[in-house]
Amino acid sequence: xxxxxxxxxxxxxxxxxxxxxxxxxxxxxLVPIYQTSTxxxxxxxxxxxxxxxxxxxHIYSRxxxxxxxQLERALCELETYGLKDQDEYSGMVFGSGMxxxxxxxxxxxxxxxxxxxxxxxxxxxxxxxxxxxxxxISTSLIDLSDSFLLEIELKKNPNTKLVYLESIANPTMTVCxxxxxxxxxxxxxxxLMVDNTFASPYHLRPLSLGADIVAHSTTKYLGGHGSVIGGxxxxxxxxxxxxxxxxxxxxxxxxxxxxxxxxLHQGLKTLSLRMKKHxxxxxxVAQYLESHDGVKTVWYPGLESHPQYELANSxxxxxxxxxxxxxxxxxxxxxxxxxxxxxxxxxAVSLGTVDTLIQHPASMTHxxxxxxxxxxxxxxxGLVRLxxxxxxxxxxxxxxxxxxxxxxx
Ligand SMILES: Cc1ncc(COP(=O)(O)O)c(C=O)c1O
Numbered sequence: 553x554x555x556x557x558x559x560x561x562x563x564x565x566x567x568x569x570x571x572x573x574x575x576x577x578x579x580x581x582l583v584p585i586y587q588t589s590t591x592x593x594x595x596x597x598x599x600x601x602x603x604x605x606x607x608x609x610h611i612y613s614r615x616x617x618x619x620x621x622q623l624e625r626a627l628c629e630l631e632t633y634g635l636k637d638q639d640e641y642s643g644m645v646f647g648s649g650m651x652x653x654x655x656x657x658x659x660x661x662x663x664x665x666x667x668x669x670x671x672x673x674x675x676x677x678x679x680x681x682x683x684x685x686x687x688x689i690s691t692s693l694i695d696l697s698d699s700f701l702l703e704i705e706l707k708k709n710p711n712t713k714l715v716y717l718e719s720i721a722n723p724t725m726t727v728c729x730x731x732x733x734x735x736x737x738x739x740x741x742x743x744l745m746v747d748n749t750f751a752s753p754y755h756l757r758p759l760s761l762g763a764d765i766v767a768h769s770t771t772k773y774l775g776g777h778g779s780v781i782g783g784x785x786x787x788x789x790x791x792x793x794x795x796x797x798x799x800x801x802x803x804x805x806x807x808x809x810x811x812x813x814x815x816l817h818q819g820l821k822t823l824s825l826r827m828k829k830h831x832x833x834x835x836x837v838a839q840y841l842e843s844h845d846g847v848k849t850v851w852y853p854g855l856e857s858h859p860q861y862e863l864a865n866s867x868x869x870x871x872x873x874x875x876x877x878x879x880x881x882x883x884x885x886x887x888x889x890x891x892x893x894x895x896x897x898x899x900a901v902s903l904g905t906v907d908t909l910i911q912h913p914a915s916m917t918h919x920x921x922x923x924x925x926x927x928x929x930x931x932x933x934g935l936v937r938l939x940x941x942x943x944x945x946x947x948x949x950x951x952x953x954x955x956x957x958x959x960x961x
Pocket of ligand 1: 648649650651653673675676718722747749750768769770771781782783902
């Protein structure tokens with residue numbers, strides 16, 4: 553006999569169904585790609601009501617589009633999974649992770665100060681150091697894994713409007729105590745924004761730990777196949793209104809294209825399956841690398857040697873995602889040879905694709921970052937980043953073995 557439960561669906565079931573709302577006029581199973589720039593009004597009154605907000609309805613795809621909205625609902629369901637006040641949140645989809653992050657920072661921190669983690673994705677770091685100050689947003693980048701430093705920085709900058717961090721920092725793999733940080737941030741009247749790209753909502757949901765805004769490069773694990781560039785924010789509808797976020801997105805023009813939103817939504821449905829394999833593989837690869845005498849240090853939150861292992865263990869679910877950073881005994885020269893000698897792994901930036909990617913942060917993803925800050929944040933010249941795919945771990949390890957062996961020649 554089948555037992556009927558009234559419990560909410562599991563996270564995995566939710567990923568498969570998230571975002572579904574309506575059947576279109578032809579009964580299409582998938583929400584179609586509404587590949588249109590504009591929408592037709594029945595009469596002038598309807599157009600007037602749509603513009604004034606008195607009536608629902610689509611106007612123009614830079615403002616909103618049914619395919620994009622389905623992805624927004626889906627992402628919101630996943631990032632707010634398990635929250636009691638889920639209905640109070642909304643997703644907003646952008647054409648890239650950087651469009652989501654920059655629009656989110658501009659709308660929440662205009663005229664104020666941002667305190668951000670020192671180790672961040674290179675373009676986010678560059679935006680905070682170079683462009684944000686030109687817009688009247690002052691910034692400081694500090695080590696947020698030490699919440700005492702945050703308290704000092706908040707005292708120095710009473711006009712702080714936003715604190716910004718990554719749930720697993722790119723590429724140092726630093727994990728911060730989001731719960732403690734959110735309490736400090738809120739006591740100081742500021743907001744906390746967490747880029748959850750590396751962990752994905754499968755492993756960690758920052759809103760449940762007190763964050764106000766979650767940001768994503770959906771290009772990575774959420775899309776999952778490396779076929780689309782995209783970004784997203786998930787936050788309370790009230791906050792969207794308060795900081796005029798929809799107006800900023802409309803006038804900065806960063807919304808996603810319908811075709812990209814469609815592809816991202818297809819990818820999202822297999823998130824749990826893929827993340828399970830990414831994280832199982834990454835742990836095996838990290839353990840192997842740590843045991844190899846040619847490898848100096850491995851950074852992966854699932855290793856007991858990771859500085860925030862205990863914390864990561866207490867806040868992550870079902871593993872620690874798929875990215876590993878490591879440094880070889882021979883430093884940069886050995887790292888370069890290793891990256892040139894891999895055969896199965898692909899030498900390319902990005903992460904979250906089904907295949908394993910390897911890259912050199914200091915000369916690639918983080919080359920745009922202030923050099924001094926890069927060193928201070930622990931992104932050394934010799935650091936190699938491996939985004940472990942969903943191949944079988946034994947094959948990824950065998951490829952690394954042959955590349956490591958080639959260093960002995
Ligand atoms: C952690 C993180 N955030 C944001 C971004 C920017 O995303 P996108 O390339 O989609 O603009 C990246 C890109 O690599 C990233 O790794």
